[in-house]
Amino acid sequence: MEFTHDGKVPLTIAARIAFFVCGLVNNFVYCVFLSAAEKILESGGGVPTSVVLAADILPSFFVNLLAPYFIHRIPYNLRIILATGFSFASLFIVAWVDNIAVRILGVCLCSAGSGLGELTFLMFSSFYDSKSVSFWSSGTGAAGLAGSLSFLALTVWARLPLQTSLSIVSALPPLMLVAYFFVLRIPNDVLQEQKRLQKERNDMDIHLASTDSESIVLEKGSKKGDVDETPHALLDGPSDHTKDAFSSAQVQVHSSPDVPFSHSNLRPEERPIRERFVLVKPLLVPYILPLFVVYWAEYTINSGIAPTLLFEMDNTPFQKMSDHYIYYQALYQAGVFVSRSSLSILHIQRVWIPSSLQVATLVLLLTQAMLTWIPTVYVVFVIIFWEGLLGGAAYVNTFYNISKDVPPILREFAMGVSGLGSVLGISMASLTGIVLEPALCNFQASQGNTLCRFK
Known part of the structure; x- marks a missing residue:
């Protein structure tokens, strides 16, 4: 396939x-x-x-x-x-x-x-x-x-x-x-392979979000006006706020003292119920x-x-x-x-x-x-x-x-x-x-x- x-x-x-x-x-x-x-x-x-x-x-x-x-x-x-x-x-x-x-x-x-x-x-x-x-x-x-x-x-x-x-x-x-x-x-078997690839991509995203979050926030803040104030914001363009929120949620799960680091690369259905509510x-x-x-x-x-x-x-x-x-x-x-x-x-x-x-x-x-x-x-x-x-x-x-x-x-x-x-x-x-x-x-x-x- x-x-x-x-x-x-x-x-x-x-x-x-x-x-x-x-x-x-x-x-x-x-x-x-x-x-x-x-x-x-x-x-x-x-x-x-x-x-x-x-x-x-x-x-x-x-x-x-x-x-x-x-x-x-x-x-x-x-x-x-x-x-x-x-x-x-x-x-x-x-x-x-x-x-x-x-x-x-x-x-x-x-x-x-x-x-x-x-x-x-x-x-x-x-x-x-x-x-x-x-x-x-x-x-x-x-x-x-x-x-x-x-x-x-x-x-x-x-x-x-x-x-x-x-x-x-x-x-x-x-x-x-x-x-x-x-x-x-x-x-x-194809579904499982897709899920494995998603985990690999997500590991990289979480690593970047957790190590560079402050610089990312500053960069986003400097560009916020450019994104939100465009006349096409109603119709087009990804939601940066939503993406930031998910990054924060994943970092929150990752950094919690009660949550093992290994959970950060798990799919939602593989995580404890408490972590899913965070997401x-x-x-x-x-x-x-x-x-x-x-x-x-x-x-x-x-x-x-x-x-x-x-x-x-x-x-x-x-x-x-x-x-x-x-x-x-x-x-x-x-x-x-x-x-x-x-x-x-x-x-x-x-x-x-x-x-x-x-x-x-x-x-x-x-x-x-x-x-x-x-x-x-x-x-x-x-x-x-x-x-x-x-x-x-x-x-x-x-x-x-x-x-x-x-x-x-x-x-x-x-x-x-x-x-x-x-x-x-x-x-x-x-x-x-x-x-x-x-x-x-x-x-x-x-x-x-x-x-x-x-x-």
């Missing part, structure tokens, strides 16, 4: 397609269930749609929270087989079991599989060229669009029942196995927190606010009141797909920008839910699409920045840990939505707007 100059597997055309397919398949069922939330719960006696979101993300949250500290013991091959099996089984359960509680368990199974798959492929991408993250992210964006549009086409346009619709889409999960085992799989700290502000904020805001919109953004049927293109939510999901996922596929056009180094704009979007739509000041649903369509653009941009740029800024020996670990920001944000949003949706619905009713009662 050939390698690039920095010891990574080249990103061939076949590999690019395979990463795209794996991203699409991994998130497809998850996105279908989000679009199907109201139909999954239609016999549940007014259960909020946020319950499906909670079931669709909380298991993934616990996977992302705990797995980075032990998942290295599970081979990549087995992880991907498990992720595929969970997705397929979840479709079968939700399609053919009428009991709401069991359906929710099926959605939980999908969440665990999707979380395992995302964590696995983000970590796996660290062995390929950094642009592999872009193709994976584009695939996950396409999953949202394909999932929401396919559910819209099958249930609204073709008028197929939920059972038939989910049975049709169950043919997709096995494609992830094909893409991985026939295109992407790296033999174990998580530099990830918080540039990566984990922006992901948390943007995902909390957008999924609070999707689960708690969007179900209450209703208009009179005469002024909409819908056939049923419940079609509002399905169309909103399709437009949101379209925005996600566009922005997750835009990395070659627009690179955002400061991911806090789309995160902050997403919070502003939440406030805007919350005022609409309470005051109904927007005159037509088509304006809401544009805002929902914008919401998807912001969320997708934050995701793809965060993981691309990690692939460029984090030292190679820490990159696999950083990819896995940083995903915690998104699942924690979605988890908090699901809990927010469980309270917010009925509260908004009751508020609208108190103002004489009863559309929410007839979804």
Whole structure:
């Protein structure tokens, strides 16, 4: 197997397609269930749609929270087989079991599989060229669009029942196995060789950081204005602050009196738990927190606010009141797909920008839910699409920045840990939505707007 100059597997055309397919398949069922939330719960006696979101993300949250500290013991091959099996089984359960509680368990199974798959492929991408993250992210964006549009086409346009619709889409999960085992799989001996090379490079980096740290800091300080004040700092250029933070973290681990020197050249999964927590700290502000904020805001919109953004049927293109939510999901996922596929056009180094704009979007739509000041649903369509653009941009740029800024020996670990920001944000949003949706619905009713009662 050939390698690039920095010891990574080249990103061939076949590999690019395979990463795209794996991203699409991994998130497809998850996105279908989000679009199907109201139909999954239609016999549940007014259960909020946020319950499906909670079931669709909380298991993934616990996977992302705990797995980075032990998942290295599970081979990549087995992880991907498990992720595929969970997705397929979840479709079968939700399609053919009428009991709401069991359906929710099926959605939980999908969440665990999707979380395992995302964590696995983000970590796996660290062995390929950094642009592999872009193709994976584009695939996950396409999953949202394909999932929401396919559910819209099958249930609204073709008028197929939920059972038939989910049975049709169950043919997709096995494609992830094909893409991985026939295109992407790296033999174990090759993986071990790559890890050995990463250790050698990291030894040199730590040695330089620990012996020359003062001169490096002075040199950085003299150039700080040149780097930070350029007009292109928003879009281009590596994050020197992030690299310095990781150097400091590694030196801190290296120089601690309680930590043997030999630990400095170990990969994160080979280090004690305490040392791994030290390495998580530099990830918080540039990566984990922006992901948390943007995902909390957008999924609070999707689960708690969007179900209450209703208009009179005469002024909409819908056939049923419940079609509002399905169309909103399709437009949101379209925005996600566009922005997750835009990395070659627009690179955002400061991911806090789309995160902050997403919070502003939440406030805007919350005022609409309470005051109904927007005159037509088509304006809401544009805002929902914008919401998807912001969320997708934050995701793809965060993981691309990690692939460029984090030292190679820490990159696999950083990819896995940083995903915690998104699942924690979605988890908090699901809990927010469980309270917010009925509260908004009751508020609208108190103002004489009863559309929410007839979804």
